[in-house]
Amino acid sequence: MNPPSTLARLSMSLPAELSRKLDMMVEERELPSRSQLIAELIRHALAKHESLTRPDEMLAGTITLVYRGDRGRVRHQLAQTQADYLTEVISSQHVFLEQDQSLEVLLVQGPAVRLKDLCDALRRVRGVHQLELVTTTALLPPLHADGAASDPTQRKGAAA
Numbered sequence: 001m002n003p004p005s006t007l008a009r010l011s012m013s014l015p016a017e018l019s020r021k022l023d024m025m026v027e028e029r030e031l032p033s034r035s036q037l038i039a040e041l042i043r044h045a046l047a048k049h050e051s052l053t054r055p056d057e058m059l060a061g062t063i064t065l066v067y068r069g070d071r072g073r074v075r076h077q078l079a080q081t082q083a084d085y086l087t088e089v090i091s092s093q094h095v096f097l098e099q100d101q102s103l104e105v106l107l108v109q110g111p112a113v114r115l116k117d118l119c120d121a122l123r124r125v126r127g128v129h130q131l132e133l134v135t136t137t138a139l140l141p142p143l144h145a146d147g148a149a150s151d152p153t154q155r156k157g158a159a160a
Contacts (some may be wrong), residue, residue, distance in 0.1 A: 010124045047135045048092045055113035061135035063106040063119060070100040074127035081125065082106065090140065101129075108133075109140050 014022070026037050050057045067074055082089045088110035095103050108115055113136075119133050 043136070044134075047137055048135050050137055051112040051116065051133075051135050055111065055116075057112045057137070058110065058139055059115060059135040059137060060107075060109040060139050061115070062131060063108055063115075063122065064104075064130070064132050064134070065104045065106070065122060065128060066130040067098060067102055067104070067125070069096075069102050069127075070123045075102075076126060078122065078128075081118070081121045082120070085110075085114065085115070088114050088118055114149070 022034060022037065026034055029037070031037050047059065047061075051059055065078070067078070069075055085108075088108050090107040090109055092107070093105045095102055097130065108118065110118075115133060115135065119131060122128060123131050
C-alpha cells in the first residue's frame, strides 16, 4: 500500500450527464476538486467490497438504527442483542425522536462476518424500521492488550 502522500494519476471517461452530476455534487458540497469526491466514493465502495468478499477482514464503522420504542420490548431486545456482540459493539449513542421513535448509533469493530451477523440480528427485532452499516478498513487502536477481547471479564471496567 502506498503512503498517503503518494498520489497516482487516474484518467477516466464518463457519460456527459454523469460527469455533470458529479461536478454539481462537488460544487454543492463545496469540495476543492473532483478528485476528493471520487476518492471518497472509492473508499466507500472498497470498504463495502471488503465486507462482502472477505468475511474475516477486520472492519470498523457505525450501525445506525431507527426504531419504534412503543412496540413491546424493542429496547430490551436491542440491548440484549448488543450484549451478545459485546466484543464488536464499542459504544452506542441513543436519542429519542418524535412519535416514540428512537435513533441509535453503534460504533462497531470486528470481522466483516460478525458485523453482518450483528446487523442481521438487529434487523430481526420487531420495531426496527431502518438499519444501515457503514464501514471502513481503517481500524480503531487496540482497546485492550493480550487478546482480552474474547473474554468479557477481562475488559476494562467489567465486573469481577
